[in-house]
Amino acid sequence: MPATVAGTESESDHALARGLAERAGRLLLDLREGWSGEAADLRAEGDRRSNELLLEELRILRPQDGVLSEESPDGAARLAAERVWIVDPLDGTREFGEVPRDDWAVHVALWEADRLVAGAVARPARGDVLATDAPPVVPERAAGRLRLAVSRSRPPAFVTRLAEHLDAELVPMGSAGIKATAVVDGVVDAYVHAGGQYEWDSAAPVAVAEAAGLHTSRIDGSALTYNREDPLLPDLVIARPEVATTLLDAIRTIEKDQPAS
Incomplete structure (x- = not known):
C-alpha cells in the first residue's frame, strides 16, 4: 500500500484536493522521467498509476465519499453519496506522452450539496498547483483583441x-x-x-x-x-x-x- 498523503479526516477538503493532485503529479513526473518504452505504453501506465493512487488515498482518507474518475468504471453508488470526488488522473494523456510537453494536468474536485466546494489542478511539468485552498489572483487584462x-x-x-x-x-x-x-x-x-x-x-x-x-x-x-x-x-x-x-x-x-x- 502506498504511503498516505499527510492528513486525517479533519483535514481541509481544499488542502486534501491540493495534496492529492500534487502527489499524483509527482508520480507522473517520475514515471515519465524514467520511461524508456513506447509513448502509448507510457500514457496507459500514467493513467493507471495516477488513478490507483488517487482512489487509494480517497478510500483511506474519505471512505464515505463517492468517486467519479475517468479511469474507473462508473456506478450508481455515487449518485446516492452526499459528497463525490470527481477526478481526472491524467488530463492531457496525449501531451503527457509527448516529452517534454508541459501542457497536461491532474484534476481533483469535490462536489457536495449541489455545488463544487473544493478543487485543485496540478500542472506537474510546470511545477505548480492551482487550488481552492489559496485561490489564485487573476492578473489585469492585457490590452488588445480577445x-x-x-x-x-x-x-x-x-x-x-x-x-x-x-x-x-x-x-x-x-x-x-x-x-x-x-x-x-x-x-x-x-x-x-x-x-x-x-x-x-x-x-x-x-x-x-x-x-x-x-x-x-x-x-x-x-x-x-x-x-x-x-x-x-x-x-x-x-x-x-x-x-x-x-x-x-x-x-x-x-x-x-x-x-x-
Missing part, C-alpha cells in the same frame, strides 16, 4: 466561428485543464468549449476558476452541474467576468445561424 484558448490538435468549428465573429485570437494549447487555467493565469481571456467533454474534464478547473472570481457556465449561460447520472458535460465557458456577457451574446448570435458542434 484571446480564446483552443485545442492545439482538435479545435472545434464552433469556437472558430466564435473567434471570427468577435475578431478574437485563437491560442492553441493542450489539455482541458491547461486551457481553463490559462484564463486564471491571464494568458487568455476565455476558454469556450462545445465539442464534447465529461465532468472530470472540467470539475476541478471550474472549482479553481470560481474561487478566483471568474465566470463559469454552460454556453447558454446556465449553471454547470455535476454528479449526474450521465457524466457527459459537453460544453462550458470559463471567462474573465468583464468579457463574459460579450461572449455569451456572441454565442447566442452564431447559434441562431448554425448550432454548436
